[in-house]
Amino acid sequence: QVQLVESGGGLVQAGNSLRLSCAASGRTFSSYVMGWFRQAPGKEREFVAAISGSGLSTDYADSVKDRFTVSRDNAKNTVYLQMNSLKPEDTAVYYCASGRDFWRARRPDAYDYWGQGTQVTVSS
Numbered sequence: 001q002v003q004l005v006e007s008g009g010g011l012v013q014a015g016n017s018l019r020l021s022c023a024a025s026g027r028t029f030s031s032y033v034m035g036w037f038r039q040a041p042g043k044e045r046e047f048v049a050a051i052s053g054s055g056l057s058t059d060y061a062d063s064v065k066d067r068f069t070v071s072r073d074n075a076k077n078t079v080y081l082q083m084n085s086l087k088p089e090d091t092a093v094y095y096c097a098s099g100r101d102f103w104r105a106r107r108p109d110a111y112d113y114w115g116q117g118t119q120v121t122v123s124s
Helices: none
Strands: 003-007 010-013 018-025 033-039 046-051 058-060 068-073 078-083 092-099 111-114 118-123
Touching: 003 092, 003 111, 018 033, 018 092, 018 118, 033 068, 033 078, 046 068, 046 078, 058 068, 078 092
Parallel strands: 010 118
Antiparallel strands: 003 018, 018 078, 033 046, 033 092, 046 058, 068 078, 092 111, 092 118
């Protein structure tokens, strides 16, 4: 059974940083694309970032490009999201997900397993 467990969320002031982690188990981690999505209250879940199984390819939403960095450590079965220069509009529940196709990594339906989410709140 595949499990994804996020951690690292919290309350921070605007301009500060947080690093989210997502620990995976139950499948060959390096074979799968990992994505980060977020959902704010009253809004749809939106794509944030994705990384290929090898870690050589990444993709970012325009809203986070140049502020967020996705990375992975396949030896530790963990994917990270480093979030710098946080803004109040980054406030959301952040989810990691595991899927197969990097070419459609921006789409939630590309992923077959999801974590439970971690809350990120950015105060102004």
